[in-house]
Amino acid sequence: MGADQPLTLNNWLATATRGIASWDQERIEREIRAHYDDAVNDGLGQGLSQDDAERVALESLGSAKKARRENRKTCSSAGTEKMLETLVECHPRKGKFIWGREHWTTALLLIGICLAYFVASSSKDGLSALASTTIIIPIVLILYLMFVAIPNFVDRGMLKKAYIARHLLPFMYLIGVMLPNLSDYALNWSIITHIWLLGLFVWYYEVQKELRKIPKNLSRDDLLKG
Structure with missing residues (x-):
């Protein structure tokens, strides 16, 4: 036939x-x-x-x-395929970040974190001052993921790990916004905390579910041949 x-x-x-x-x-x-x-x-x-x-x-x-x-x-979704294609094609060392944008565009990712830092650091509250220093942690992790981890995973053909690292970026961004303002939540189990944890659980479940569908033998050539 x-x-x-x-x-x-x-x-x-x-x-x-x-x-x-x-x-x-x-x-x-x-x-x-x-x-x-x-x-x-x-x-x-x-x-x-x-x-x-x-x-x-x-x-x-x-x-x-x-x-x-x-x-x-x-089966893997078309969205997962598109994300992996972007990770492979838009390499930071080629002048682009993982979203395929130029450096200055991706730098906007850190503006929200920086604003949160200044809000916290302007407070005389000791807890806010302490929290503002923790902003360094997510910033370093974000830069490490974008410039080191994801490119290295892609270069070595470890696409599943690159997929995980890509999904950690919004998580690190969220932490970066929240850490400098922990005092606003009074460090208690507020409604916001419950919602945030629920969202984190759903996010983790969906990422793990999609991750298991990605073939172990998937290569860069499989993504670039189209």
């Missing part, structure tokens, strides 16, 4: 693989086309016409929407 697959099968595949990474799309398409071809050949062997054999083969695939829901549970 090969390239002569009917349009209805192509539509089924487009629906079933929508929103997932290209490497999983290619694998699923190979498996489905092989199953489809076998089903058509079986139908022809049973005396069905070509059209009837193709119709029965397509019906044997089931619902494309249901297949898409199942695929999303086990």
Whole structure:
């Protein structure tokens, strides 16, 4: 059958693989086309016409929407693929940061942290003064992730670790904004603290779930070949 697959099968595949990474799309398409071809050949062997054999083969695939829901549970998302492509293509040593922006644009990331630092340092409260010094920790970690960790992981083909490091950036940014102003929360289990911890749990769960879907043997070439 090969390239002569009917349009209805192509539509089924487009629906079933929508929103997932290209490497999983290619694998699923190979498996489905092989199953489809076998089903058509079986139908022809049973005396069905070509059209009837193709119709029965397509019906044997089931619902494309249901297949898409199942695929999303086990396959990497298109968003993950896009993020990994950005990590590979936009290298800090080439004059760009991980979002593909120029240096001055990414520097805006630290403005919010710096503002939080000045707010805390302007207070006469001893706790605020102490908290303002802790701003150094997330700033150093952010710069380390952007300039050292992520580029090295990408260069060594450790894309899963690069993915984790990329997701640590907004977490470090949030810590950087909160640390200088800890006194405003009175260091108690306030509603804000509960919401923040809940958000952190959801974030960790989603990152881990997506991380497990990334193939262990995924290489830079797999991302750049497109």
